[in-house]
Amino acid sequence: MDKETQPPAASSHPRHHAVPPYLLAAMAACDGAWEAPESMREIISSQPTLDKADGPVSVTRTRIATRARQTMLLDQALLHERSTAHQKLTWLIEPTGRLNRIISDAQGVEITPGTLIRSEGQKPSADIDVNRAYDGLGHVYGFLADLFKRNSLDGSGLVLRGTVHYGEHYDNAFWDGTQMVMGDGDGEIFNSFTSSLSVIAHELGHGLLQYTTNLQYQGQSGALNESIADVFGALVEQFVAGDDAAHASWLIGKGLFTKAVTGVALRSMIEPGTAYNDSILGKDPQPATMAEYVKTTEDNGGVHLNSGIPNRAFALFAKALGGNAWETAGSLWFNVIATRTLPENADFATFAEQTLLQARRDHGAGSAVESALKQAWDTVGVVPRLKENDDE
Amino acid sequence: MSESLRIRVVRSGGVAGISRRGILELPAQEPSGQQDPDWFTMAHQALNQLRSIQEPATAPAVRDAFTWSLNIDGEDHVVPDQLLVGPARTLAEHVITLRGSR
Known part of the structure; x- marks a missing residue:
């Protein structure tokens, strides 16, 4: 596929209206990493689609699909801002359905x-x-x-x-x-x-991952699965309480321990390892940096322990930005998993890399958001594995 | 007369990520059948059961479930919560209530 027929990069989104919505959806689904919602499938199948067979063009297909999904997310953001003016378009990305x-x-x-x-x-x-x-x-x-x-x-x-x-x-x-x-x-x-609302939302966060980027539940990818579920749990709780990043507790499972326990919650995202220190339970074993990464065969390789590291990176990032954590920081994390740019066996370094790429797409290279994110990963000792910019 | 038997159990994972562990030592001199319940018999039933557990071919979609590690007479078995049933479960749940080691 030559350059003329490639979908526009997300950074040039004014062009994206040139791509018909059905084609955008077909492109977004062409690498098999995303399945269009049911209401979109009819229109996709009635229109020309890209060949789904595997072959030498699979790298191109992944790039096309990733960019198309980025564009769709941008569309969602734009539609959110102008929802009243664009109601006819919203069905494409908001298939009919309601809370049930x-x-x-x-x-x-x-x-x-x-x-x-x-x-x-x-x-x-x-x-x-x-x-x-x-x-x-x-x-x-x-x-x-x-x-x-x-x-x-x-x-x-x-x-x-x-x-x-x-x-x-x-x-x-x-x-x-x-x-x-x-x-x-x-x-x-x-x-x-x-x-605890953060625990309820944590469980649903696993569901969200299952339907977006289903990170393998072992080792570092498992710890990322746990961490993103914690991020989701904390953000839902902060959103409902109206707590901004500076005033939020950053605790997961506050209220879950009885009064007999010396501890405030299951985990602290901002200060991993400090949530409890109790005569029966012992001390909160979560590491706060890569230097303290726990190697264990228990708990699928310590998925509930090492999640402390990316948890802290997120909390530091959100606090550095200020305001509501669910806005810039939360959207960025959501976009990474929703666009499925992350392999399901991703380690911390790969995830950090994808968050930085997403920060550049959403906010520009050298932006304050990118700097704050770099600083957060640096503080927890995760070195992002940045690939060469081959096509950006 | 049975040989002495040591059973170590660790229950790890769960949304809290807090492990519980315990050790059950069954001394050789204690004749089988005189305990209540008969942990010797149950341990051997558990071993047979654990040896026959087949892991599902595809990775399970369950998240935050407990993972059990049982060491019975030197033999290790790691079992997801939903597959630990019957005598093995009864034994494992009993052992983690005992104060063995942390």
Whole structure:
């Protein structure tokens, strides 16, 4: 494919209206790393598409697809700003759908989903866990819709499901690949896992990653998966509370420990390793820099420990920029995973590299945003692996 | 008369990322069948069970689940939470309630 027929680079977005929307969507999907939402598929399939076969042009195809996805994200941002004037166009990137929540009760057994207890639009239950799960899912949906114009986790209105009262005194919450699952906690160390919005949003953050860049759950890519889920959890909580980066606690799971525990939360993003220091639990083992990176076979290679390093980079970056963390810093992180420019086995250095490339696309080379981001990665000891600029 | 048996269990991961671990030592002189429950028998059942667990071909989509490491009589097994069932689960859950080592 010659230069004339390539889609415009994101930095020259005034040209992007020259590309018909169906073609842009087809290009965005041409490397197989992104699947167009259902409402877009009809129009794509009725129009000429690029050859999907693998071959020597796959590098070109990846570049075309990445740029097309960048352009679509820019479109989303522009449409967000002028939403009233461009309502006819929004359907392309906002397929029809709406908030739809389903909360079930496992009634103390380790099964999912359990018994349906509250569905969308029904009045609050007498059960606080049901209501916190329902409200939490609503906050996550609102956050994605308001900020990123994204219709649920998959961009296509995925029903948000949650199970509460999973197991007996169950000390965990998890994402099972289709829904979030919340335990009640043992009451001695842990309260109910619905008591923290950042934990609810963290679980949904895993869902968002599953539908965007499904980072492999082992070693550094696993720690990135954990870190991005923490970033998402913190941002949803900050957004709902209206806390800017300077005033936010940067804690994950505040309120989850009972009063018997000497600790404030599960993790501190701004000061990893300081969330608790307790006679039973020991000291928070999260590292704050690469020099302290934990090598272990437990926990899929320490995915919940080493996430402290990229967590701190994000928090430092957001605090350096000032204002609301979900705006510039949060958008940048979201764009990296939503455009799928990151390999699923990415390590910290590769991720740092992609965030810097994204900062240049969004804010320009040498911008204050790029400098703040470089400084943040430098502080935590991650050296971005920057490839040569071959085509930018 | 059974040989002595040592069982080490670590439950790692979970959204909290806090590991729990314990050790169960079953002394040789304690005759099998006189404990309540019979941990010797259960440990051998668990071993047979753990040896036959087949990991799924594709990477599981579950996130924040616990991961269990069991060492029974020197033999190591790492099992995701959803695959740890039956006697192996009963044994593992019992051992992490014991104060072995941190």
